Amino acid sequence: MSHSNASTDAVAHALDLSHYVILCVDDEPHISSALRRIFDMAGLSVMVAASASEALNLLAENEVHVVLSDMHMPEMNGADFLAQVRIRWPHIMRLMLTGTTDSSVAIDAINKGEIYRYLAKPWDNDELVCVVREAIDKYALISERDQLLDLTKQQNSELSNMVNILEEKVQERTADLTKSLTELRGSYIASIKAYSKLIVLKNHGLFVHSQAVADLCVKIARLAGCSQSEVQDIYIAGLLHDLGKIGLPESMLINFNSQGDEYQRKIYESHPKSGEDCLGSLYEMGQIASYIGMHHERFDGTGFPKGLKGQQTPFGARVLCAVEAYEELKTSLTGTDKLSSADAARMIHQQSGKLFCPDVCHLLMKALGIDKPDSQPLGSTDGADASQPAHHRGNTPAKAEHPLKPSNFADGQKTDVLIRNVLTYSELMAEIAQHSGAGIVDERDKPKGYLWVRQAGGVHNASPKLVKWLKDHRFLINQEKGWFLPLL
Template sequence: MMTILCVDDEPNILSSLRRLFRGKGYEVLTAISGAQGLELLAQQPVDLVISDMRMPEMDGARFLAQVRQRWPNTVRLLLTGYSDVQSIQDAINCGEIYRYITKPWDDNDILLIVRHALERHQLEMEKQRLEALTLKQNEELKNLNAGLEQKVEERTRQLKANFLTTIKILSSIAESRGTGQTGQTRQVADLARKMAAQLKLDGNEVQDIFIAALLHDLGRIGFSDEMLRTPMTMLQGADLAQFRKHPVYGAQLLMPLTDMGGVAAIVKHQMERFDGQGFPDRLAGFAIPIGSRILTLAIDYYNLQQGALVQRHLKPEEAKSLVMDGSGKRYDPAVVQAFRQVVDGGVRGVAESTDVELLSGELVPGMVLSRDVVSRDGLMLLASDHVLNERMIQQLQDFEKKSGHRLPIWVQRGVAGAR
């Protein structure tokens, strides 16, 4: 039920208004002065006020101005019995009245005016309610989206970290059946990544090349021990045929992983030659994926030093010289140039410029590993990007005591006290 307050210093006017509006279902309050009207408004909600203009002590314009100031959502009507234009203007300007009604009034007219005023008032209040609700819901949705985005980002980071850790574990398994020394696969991957960065490849390509380098020996898992000990240049017959198939086999193992198509292609063509004399598909020049051209050189550089390509172990400078001699034949000249710039110190890895090696006794909780922690036997104890806590630090220290060897532990600079 709508509540109407009628304010007039003439009792007969108030009686007429009370009878008129109560007959139409309104709750009607009356006051004989502006002061009394303000008291009633302070006691209970009122939807609409009708005030006479000419009243002692406080006229209608001043009264409605106070109503506007204290209860702005209450609809205001002015009742005037004379043609005082200035007084009406004051009421309009100060009280912002909805309408003014002249005495004597027509009952139907005043009822229609009041009904329209209250309908408009209800629409305005509903509009304000909906706007406030919309604002609140938008804010809640904004906070919800922010929370979801943060959770998605955290989950994505965790998945990426778990993915890379899984790749490194697979790499360690493949390396155990490879031809090089423990840790050589990581050296190959690091060199390949640096050459890719030197060639200014985009981030996704660099990542694929790094992962392919970690997994390049995956196809050798089925090789016999004798075959693994034999340098490639001495393989013959069925052994040589099996060796030449290992890149294809490694790629096939990766193909079921939908996001590893690029990595699989790099692994498959790791033994191609720039002059087209390689295998498995005898691709030549730029038909060979850039990742494979990089990986071929990185693998050969370390295999030459480990005696996997020739019958003796070459020194780094000798291996470098043979790589340089293969430019344009076995290797892409641009990749050879990038290799020379890397090994001669022309490019530094990101980790080398942003991390520091510490003793296990210098570690504190909150530090972040910048490189994998690997034992002398090639066992990966912790993956890079792990945030150290007290339990992990204690486990590293216990491992050093039992093994009798110091672990190489690299952490990010500027994190939890690392300098």
């Protein structure tokens, strides 16, 4: 079981289910009675309705967290009913229960109602309760996420007001002076620096780290022959690159483990976008904001938030990416032991062309005065495992894993479970690789996105073996696009 699934199960069992209400909609009384008994025994508050119209009235008058609907009902079928629920109460988790095996029913329910899960009759009681628990868990996580996002927006608004106040004071104090454009730009940078210091009062170590990143970014930008305005933009981006972390709890600033809870990881990975959103609307800050929003993108496409690759990120963002990683390796900010400047430089150099842009790595070594970075494993000693840094060997207690630890970026390590006890991502890749013209398109990070398998020339060009394999592994077919996995 993956870390994310284990964490999800633990949270679901920790929830007090009596605080959550499930509405069961079925026109057959004995089905409704059976569902009521099952969920009563599970500790849920249960409501039942014999038709879609009755269910809509109940939803309008009561707080409901999960809706479980039959597909075939008089007046309005389950797909149309769940579509109404999605429009009027989008936060409610929607489940479909039906006795038909027609895949078009599932496709209709997914397209119209954007359901969370699709269950078949007859059902297994334990599986049914487990699915509802998972739906409630997701409801709770989404609610918590929305609260955090609201808090971040509120803090960003307050910070924007502070920036406006600072700009007003600068304008008041310099109103009677005649300054050149260069002097005006210098004052602007000074105010941004003050703003940076004010933001990072949340964590002093973050303040020191941001200054070091900005200073080294300037050296690299000048070595690259950037214009003065480009150098200044990269410098300001370095000062404010962790602005989005103001909305994160303290536990995510120190000793954060990127291999831990999936939900916390997603919250952490939202901080570049939060910083970009905070600065994007400010005067002359558009380019700076874009650097901040992409400073965790990796050269090989394994970064976040968008997984951009190579030249898809601008030069300033690629500089910021390598320099921030270098400075983090030299400090204990991430919870790892400190590396020397030489060891940190070697580790960055070893990832040239992988995590980091080769041109930027070359300029970084030049800025550090290193002509030929040593390719010897970091901190190697006689009899030690040369593949690991010294602080990961022996009996030393393990600390939070740094993004550059080798075990975290080894090629091909896709271990996420797509369907428990049925299919993993690595198994999917191995199967698709055997079929000419077939490919995987992963759109799960997009709104309403699914994991797709597509065939060059259309679904009719796929081999019968591939078609059977996908069907056996619960993929549904869309004649225009390909096959998709709805149970995610």
